[in-house]
Structure formats: structure tokens, C-alpha cells
Amino acid sequence: MTAANQKAQNSAGTRIAAVTAATVCAVLAGLAVPTAASAVPAVPAAAGVAAWQSARQITSPDGLAISVSGISCTAPGSCTVAGTDEEILNYYDPPDYEGFVMDERDGVWSGMKPVPGLLALNVGGTLTITAPSCASPGNCVVGGSYENGKSDDVAFVASERNGTWGKAEPIPGLAALATDDYDAVSQVSCGAAGDCTATGTYYAGAEPNTVQDAFHVTEKNGSWGKAAKAPSYWTDQVAGGLACTGPGDCDLIGNSELNGPFAVEEKNGVWGAATPLSGGQYSEVDSLSCTSPGNCVAAGDEFGTATDNTNEAALWRESDGTWAAVRPLPGMAALGEQSGVTLVSCASPTSCAATGWYQNAKSDDVPFVISETGGTWAPPVSLAGLAGVVINGNSVNLVVTSLSCSTAGDCTAGGFYSNTQQGWALLADETGGTWSKARRIPGVPIGSRLTVGYYSGVPALGSVVTEVSCTTGGFCGTAGDDVQSYNGKAYQAGFLVNKAVAVPTATALRLSAGRVRYGREQSEKLTITVTPKSGGTAAGIVRVTTGSVTVCVITLKSRTASCTLAAKRLRPGTYHLVARYTGSALDAGSASAAKNLTIEK
Numbered sequence: 338m339t340a341a342n343q344k345a346q347n348s349a350g351t352r353i354a355a356v357t358a359a360t361v362c363a364v365l366a367g368l369a370v371p372t373a374a375s376a377v378p379a380v381p382a383a384a385g386v387a388a389w390q391s392a393r394q395i396t397s398p399d400g401l402a403i404s405v406s407g408i409s410c411t412a413p414g415s416c417t418v419a420g421t422d423e424e425i426l427n428y429y430d431p432p433d434y435e436g437f438v439m440d441e442r443d444g445v446w447s448g449m450k451p452v453p454g455l456l457a458l459n460v461g462g463t464l465t466i467t468a469p470s471c472a473s474p475g476n477c478v479v480g481g482s483y484e485n486g487k488s489d490d491v492a493f494v495a496s497e498r499n500g501t502w503g504k505a506e507p508i509p510g511l512a513a514l515a516t517d518d519y520d521a522v523s524q525v526s527c528g529a530a531g532d533c534t535a536t537g538t539y540y541a542g543a544e545p546n547t548v549q550d551a552f553h554v555t556e557k558n559g560s561w562g563k564a565a566k567a568p569s570y571w572t573d574q575v576a577g578g579l580a581c582t583g584p585g586d587c588d589l590i591g592n593s594e595l596n597g598p599f600a601v602e603e604k605n606g607v608w609g610a611a612t613p614l615s616g617g618q619y620s621e622v623d624s625l626s627c628t629s630p631g632n633c634v635a636a637g638d639e640f641g642t643a644t645d646n647t648n649e650a651a652l653w654r655e656s657d658g659t660w661a662a663v664r665p666l667p668g669m670a671a672l673g674e675q676s677g678v679t680l681v682s683c684a685s686p687t688s689c690a691a692t693g694w695y696q697n698a699k700s701d702d703v704p705f706v707i708s709e710t711g712g713t714w715a716p717p718v719s720l721a722g723l724a725g726v727v728i729n730g731n732s733v734n735l736v737v738t739s740l741s742c743s744t745a746g747d748c749t750a751g752g753f754y755s756n757t758q759q760g761w762a763l764l765a766d767e768t769g770g771t772w773s774k775a776r777r778i779p780g781v782p783i784g785s786r787l788t789v790g791y792y793s794g795v796p797a798l799g800s801v802v803t804e805v806s807c808t809t810g811g812f813c814g815t816a817g818d819d820v821q822s823y824n825g826k827a828y829q830a831g832f833l834v835n836k837a838v839a840v841p842t843a844t845a846l847r848l849s850a851g852r853v854r855y856g857r858e859q860s861e862k863l864t865i866t867v868t869p870k871s872g873g874t875a876a877g878i879v880r881v882t883t884g885s886v887t888v889c890v891i892t893l894k895s896r897t898a899s900c901t902l903a904a905k906r907l908r909p910g911t912y913h914l915v916a917r918y919t920g921s922a923l924d925a926g927s928a929s930a931a932k933n934l935t936i937e938k
Contacts (some may be wrong), residue, residue: 386809387838391780395511395831397422405816407468407804413812414444415474421723433463443876444921452495453892454504459483475500475529480522489518510563514593515539531559536579552698568611568613578625586630590622598622614653616663626683631658636679639663650676667714680740687712688745692737704735710745723774743807746770762800762817781819812837835922841870846916846929855909855936858902867896875924883912911935
């Protein structure tokens with residue numbers, strides 16, 4: 338019996354775990370989308386404070402169901418998203434999956450772009466894609482698996498360099514290891530542009546002696562080397578976390594079926610031997626966060642510490658390359674005998690945040706967050722209490738799917754809240770060491786009793802945060818899944834939302850002339866200037882309108898831009914023209930004063 342199975346039998350409730358987008362979708366299937374009256378309100382932040390902006394939906398034409406795998410942000414206004422879209426137009430045909438990426442630059446998102454070469458590889462139509470990892474804006478990696486013409490699942494990677502994505506390619510050398518028909522990349526991490534690592538799982542041997550093992554493969558100066566078996570601690574091992582902090586400097590954690598958790602460190606491009614982590618066979622590590630080479634925190638649970646057959650939330654800390662003994666998370670024992678950490682994020686070696694679950698006296702699983710500053714842990718806080726929701730009857734009503742910290746005491750947790758009738762995405766922010774109430778994401782659509790895809794009568798998904806990624810200046814990017822309507826039915830869609838301090842802007846409109854003759858309107862020049870209060874250049878779109886009519890659209894590349902009118906676009910008369918800057922994640926929108934233009938016969 339695996340450690341996971343052993344522990345599952347020891348928990349009367351449903352364990353809250355860090356879940357992938359696919360798992361979340363499975364959990365939410367059968368949930369109705371909430372009505373506008375929600376138990377978790379969308380609360381605006383105070384002016385001048387980093388605030389969550391209205392979400393942008395990711396929709397696809399022709400009935401493609403979108404699943405967002407994750408997001409990686411490296412600077413304010415610079416993020417990358419990856420995911421899959423599934424063609425579900427015909428009930429009788431198997432779905433075809435495609436991989437997509439989207440880049441945000443200067444607070445403005447691109448459209449969906451296919452991962453080059455992946456569709457040609459994915460002959461069988463089935464596809465998984467990991468959350469991206471970015472070392473700097475425009476330098477990212479994704480991985481996953483595709484199905485070849487032999488119905489084999491084949492691991493792949495694809496790299497973006499200076500804003501251009503290269504072709505997806507199967508992992509070099511992995512075919513020699515994976516003698517069975519399944520291998521996949523589960524995680525990617527970049528220590529620098531062009532220097533990344535991917536890890537995943539493969540199966541070797543013939544039935545009934547097939548063995549599951551972990552592999553790693555390293556990209557150096559933009560070229561991928563050959564896959565290698567991860568340093569072995571025991572057979573049937575699974576990678577549990579990967580974090581790279583510099584070129585050739587990575588840490589990998591995992592769990593062995595027979596001997597428990599382990600860690601492996603790569604130093605200067607050379608992988609060391611697997612190091613067993615204390616805690617015993619049935620202890621488990623689920624998450625890893627590293628702040629510099631050899632300085633990491635692994636999170637999970639220790640089995641059988643308080644009393645027999647119990648899980649206790651625990652951390653393992655690596656300092657200068659040496660792993661200390663497992664440490665129970667302070668304050669958890671007072672909450673209940675059963676607990677575990679599912680996610681950890683560190684802003685410095687001794688300032689972290691963690692989230693997980695504990696089991697209360699009614700055997701209900703309750704999510705919590707806990708923060709460390711300068712090596713001292715504050716008491717754990719129930720996220721259910723922050724959200725103002727009630728955990729009912731052994732059901733998981735609130736799940737945290739992602740956690741990210743930018744600085745000590747400033748973190749964001751994302752996930753979803755659900756019951757038998759409702760389900761929606763939510764976020765909770767820690768500012769200055771204090772956690773806010775969980776809040777619904779503004780702009781994520783809600784409705785009731787929609788149907789999903791071609792399965793009539795299946796209740797719609799609600800919405801869920803897939804991943805949060807925070808960087809400097811209070812900026813965070815969040816991506817997730819929600820619903821969209823197509824041909825009268827609901828399909829899985831995605832959303833993007835940023836938290837930022839939007840800088841006020843001023844927009845000015847200048848006309849080259851106040852009067853112009855009808856049919857010669859192209860001689861009229863409209864000049865627009867958008868000035869951010871903090872300086873610099875705003876990015877995004879400016880529309881010049883008169884009433885409901887748009888006469889000019891400009892994509893900003895500098896503070897000042899211009900356009901001309903189209904001939905005979907407007908009938909003779911006097912018009913009030915206004916230039917409206919729509920804003921970006923970094924700059925607030927603004928509108929100019931109206932300018933009068935008379936078109937004469």
C-alpha cells in the first residue's frame with residue numbers, strides 16, 4: 338500500500354490538497370454556478386493600495402473548451418500563461434487538444450498563441466501542459482505530454498526566447514529510459530533565461546514488473562540535454578516539487594513508496610545523491626520553495642507523530658545545502674490530530690507562508706494559512722473563518738490551489754469555495770502580516786444552471802483559481818477557469834486578473850482643425866497624448882469616439898500617437914470627440930476633454 342493510500346484510510350474527512358486544473362474541474366463538475374447573491378463578496382481595495390482589477394476572460398471561437406494550467410510573472414505587468422483548449426463540437430468524435438500560451442507585456446495581454454509544432458506532434462489528440470516557468474520577461478518554458486500515432490504518451494518541452502516561442506520537442510534521450518508507453522513532464526523551473534530544468538515520470542520494464550520512476554532534463558544556454566533518471570532513493574518514486582534558483586542550481590523533492598520523502602540537489606550543474614528526509618515511510622512532501630541555492634523549505638505532513646495513525650502538518654528546512662530534521666508546524670496540534678501542509682512559498686529563507694488543512698472535532702477538513710517572519714511563525718488562521726463560510730458535513734467547501742509571496746508578510750492565496758449548489762473562485766491577500774477575508778474575483782462571470790459542452794444536463798463549472806504568481810511592487814498575476822457561452826450552452830473558459838497599483842493617467846486630445854469638409858475628413862489629424870503620473874509610457878489602446886461611434890483606434894507605442902478620420906465616416910454636422918485610454922494592469926484608464934469637430938457640406 339502506498340503512503341498516500343495508507344494516510345487516506347486514516348482521515349475521516351476529504352483531504353484538501355494542492356490540485357491541478359484538471360483535478361479542480363473534476364471536483365467542480367456537478368456544481369451550479371452561483372447567483373449574484375454570494376456569501377463571498379467582491380470587496381474593492383482602498384485607493385493607492387495594490388488592488389485586484391477586473392478579470393479578463395480567455396475565450397476561444399468554435400466551441401473550444403479552455404483549461405488554464407498556470408501563470409508565471411517575473412516583473413510588474415510581465416506574465417505568461419499556458420493551457421489547453423479542447424475541441425468539443427461533436428459528441429461522437431473524440432476531442433482534440435491544442436496547447437496555447439499568452440504573454441503579458443507592460444500590463445497588456447496578447448491573444449492566444451498555439452505552442453509551435455505541438456499540434457503536429459499530438460496525432461492522438463490527448464494533451465497535457467504544465468504551468469509555465471519564466472526566468473525573465475519573454476524567457477519561459479512549458480512541458481507536458483502528447484499522444485503520438487501509437488497511442489503512447491510522450492513527454493515534451495517548449496521554450497520561449499526573447500518573446501518568441503520555439504517548437505515543442507520530445508525530451509531527448511527519454512525514449513531509452515521509458516520502455517513502457519507513458520512518460521510526461523510534470524514540472525518545469527528556470528534558474529535563468531535559457532537555463533531551465535524539467536522533471537516528470539516515466540515507466541520502465543514490462544508487465545507485471547513495470548516500475549515508475551522520476552527523470553530530469555536540463556536546458557543549458559538554450560539547448561536541452563538528455564534526460565536522466567533522477568537520483569534514486571527507492572523504486573516507484575514520484576517527484577513532488579522542483580525549484581531552480583540559478584543556472585545549474587535546483588532542488589527536487591519526492592516521495593518513495595517504501596521509504597518516504599527524499600530530496601535531491603543540483604549544484605553547479607551536477608546532481609547529487611538522493612537524501613532521505615526524516616519523518617518515516619508514510620510521511621509525505623507536497624510542496625517546495627527555494628530562495629537561493631541550498632536554501633529551501635519543503636512542506637507536507639509527518640505520519641504518526643502526535644498519536645498513532647495521525648498526520649501532522651510539518652516542514653523540512655534546508656540551510657546551506659543541509660536538510661534539518663522534520664519540524665511540526667507550530668500551533669497545529671491544538672486545532673486537531675489530523676493536519677497537513679499542501680503549499681509553501683518563501684520570500685526569504687526565514688520568511689514564508691504555508692497553507693493546508695486540519696481536521697476539526699466534527700471530522701470536517703478546514704483550510705488554514707500560516708505565516709513566518711524572521712523565523713517566527715504566527716498562529717495558523719482558518720481560511721474558512723476569513724471567508725465567512727461554514728464547513729459542512731465532511732465536505733470540502735474551500736480549497737486553496739495556489740500560494741505566492743512577493744515579500745515577507747505579503748502573500749496571496751487563491752482557490753475556490755463550493756457547496757452542493759455553488760462554486761466560485763476566490764483570493765485572500767496577506768498585507769503586512771495580516772490576512773484579508775477571502776474575496777470573489779471581480780469580473781468573473783456568474784450564472785445558474787448552465788450546461789457544459791455537449792453533455793446536456795451536466796451542471797456548469799463554477800470558477801477556480803489555477804495559479805497565483807506574485808513579484809515585486811505588490812504586483813500579482815492570477816489565472817484560472819470559468820465558463821463561457823457558445824451556441825446556447827456553457828463551455829469551460831479561462832480568466833486572467835492582475836493585482837497592481839494602477840498609476841493614474843491623463844489623456845489629452847488635439848485636433849489639427851476644428852472644421853473639415855465632408856469627403857475630405859482624412860485631412861483631419863487627431864493627436865492623442867497619454868501621460869502616466871509616475872512617468873514612463875503607458876501601454877494599451879486608445880479609442881476616439883463620438884457618442885457610440887468609434888472613429889479611431891490607436892495602439893500606444895509612445896506617449897503621443899495620431900490617426901486620421903476616414904472619408905465620409907460621419908455625416909455633415911458638429912460632433913463631440915473624446916479620446917478614451919482603456920488602461921492596462923499598470924496604468925489606470927482615463928478620458929480626454931471633449932473636442933468639437935464640425936463637418937461641412
